[in-house]
Amino acid sequence: MDYLSIIEKSYRYTENLKDRGLLATYIPELANVDPTKFGVHLITVDGDKYGLGDHQVKFSIQSISKVLSLTLAYRILGEKIWKRLDVEPSGTKFDSLILLETFQGIPRNPFVNSGALVICDILISHLDNAHDEFLDFVRDISDLPDLKYSDHIADSEKSMGYRNVAMCNFIKSFGNIENEPEDVLDFYFDVCSLEMSCEQLARTFGFFANGGCKISDGKRVIPKSQTKRINALMLTCGFYDESGEFAFKVGLPGKSGVGGGIVAVYPNNYSVAVWSPGLNPKGNSYMGMKFLEELTTHSELSIF
Numbered sequence: 001m002d003y004l005s006i007i008e009k010s011y012r013y014t015e016n017l018k019d020r021g022l023l024a025t026y027i028p029e030l031a032n033v034d035p036t037k038f039g040v041h042l043i044t045v046d047g048d049k050y051g052l053g054d055h056q057v058k059f060s061i062q063s064i065s066k067v068l069s070l071t072l073a074y075r076i077l078g079e080k081i082w083k084r085l086d087v088e089p090s091g092t093k094f095d096s097l098i099l100l101e102t103f104q105g106i107p108r109n110p111f112v113n114s115g116a117l118v119i120c121d122i123l124i125s126h127l128d129n130a131h132d133e134f135l136d137f138v139r140d141i142s143d144l145p146d147l148k149y150s151d152h153i154a155d156s157e158k159s160m161g162y163r164n165v166a167m168c169n170f171i172k173s174f175g176n177i178e179n180e181p182e183d184v185l186d187f188y189f190d191v192c193s194l195e196m197s198c199e200q201l202a203r204t205f206g207f208f209a210n211g212g213c214k215i216s217d218g219k220r221v222i223p224k225s226q227t228k229r230i231n232a233l234m235l236t237c238g239f240y241d242e243s244g245e246f247a248f249k250v251g252l253p254g255k256s257g258v259g260g261g262i263v264a265v266y267p268n269n270y271s272v273a274v275w276s277p278g279l280n281p282k283g284n285s286y287m288g289m290k291f292l293e294e295l296t297t298h299s300e301l302s303i304f
């Protein structure tokens, strides 16, 4: 497969689109990002890499890190984890409180904010120091030993995080948060504050394309069966209430974040990350969606 020419073709097409979407502004720090940034990076399971544009510029990965916190919690708890949250698409906004009332504090899936808050609660309950141990976990899978939480992004989100505060307290009222909401929220904001470039992000998610093992050194992160299940969740719940559209147009498991990043994996083949900060009305990177649609169209490769 000539990935380089496919990526170039898809990149050029997307770059020429007039529309670029709108920056997320509800987290003040995200409103300061240069909206013209656009980068892509693909790594194959054989370790070949292809990058274009701003693929080495770091950006706020936001909700993409929810996949990584789920991975660590699932590794610790195994199937018991599904007593605390469900595996269904929500069909509502990522920060909606509506279904929590309907389902008595059980979040629909681990990628909506409520689900990610429950995952943070699980990690706090099961680890001596969730902040440090989660960071060590991500450092290991990303091969980024110096990775840090971004204090300015976490503080910025915290300054306006009223919905998440309400949500965490609401879940606690149903008994599905064990720790103090303030501690869970502090950890949640840190988890969302991680910054990576497309190159680093594609590498970090490589194990989802590689049966649960890191591409760089073959080290197993999670069992094959958990890899399959998290990939299934990314396919069905990874794109807010546009997950159906992403499966329809792109046909790969993936996860987006309000920082304008998207990572997607083609199992047994590659992991790809794209970043363009402008979002479409559903909160997914406008150009990122278009680029990935072009990529799977031109390569004629998707899971379907």
Ligand code: GLU
Pocket (backbone or CB within 6 Å): 061, 062, 063, 064, 094, 095, 113, 157, 164, 192, 256, 257, 258, 259
């Ligand atoms: N930290 C963001 C929030 O809680 C994450 C949103 C996202 O990327 O989906 O609103």
